[in-house]
Amino acid sequence: MSNITLHTLAARKQAGEKFSVLTAYDATFSHIISSAGIEMMLVGDSLGMVLQGHTSTLPVTVADMAYHTNAVARGNQGAMIMSDLPFMSYSTPEQCMLNAGLLMQAGAHIIKIEGAAWLAESIEKLSERGVPVCAHLGLTPQTVNLLGGYRVQGKDNASAMRMLEDAKRLENAGASMLLLECVPALLAEEITRNVEIPVIGIGAGPHTDAQVLVLHDMLGITPGRKPRFVKNFMADSDSIEDAIRRYAEAVKSGTFPSQEQSF
């Protein structure tokens, strides 16, 4: 597979071809995932929960993210690598640029930040300086304490309209991608149609340009209750490679997520 770039993914959106994203945190899985036809790997701050055993993503540091980004970059076989800036590491545009620089130097091709219109200034500055940005809207786990839990966002008309406006504002500021987490499928479809940049969804229904899942969730090894939008692809597979390939195919063909896996 030749190297996937922003240009490749923008062209996929134009052509109406869906692409898949999976979290990766180490070199071995990076090699497996990027060899299995997954276009983008997300070094998510979910590593705070999945790898470190915390109850939220808040304790994750920039040093943690740089360490895991570096490992994923070493195993990569041509996928794009997106890395999360963790909690309180991008509160001002200056802090955001400094920390984004560290993740890009660790091997990221694009950084992801959670928030709404207040991110516009940082996105403008980063993109002017050559750092692509994905803006994460909807359920933003770093603000779980303010949101009062991990809940679906944009359910009423006013908050749905606000999210649509935020999406357009951040695209205009220079965001190269959007990620929508836990939003009603109809709202995610509306946002996807109203922006030109690719939109990745998780718990956002079948109409976004791409899907992302946490690796451990789709392998069925996350302890506890399975969120509605997760499918265990290991259930019908005899190897991890096969499960990941099935996930990529299901996203591409539009069979994942189903209506039952959407809000």
Ligand code: KIV
């Ligand atoms: O950190 C992460 O893994 C994420 C996904 C849940 C989208 O942000």
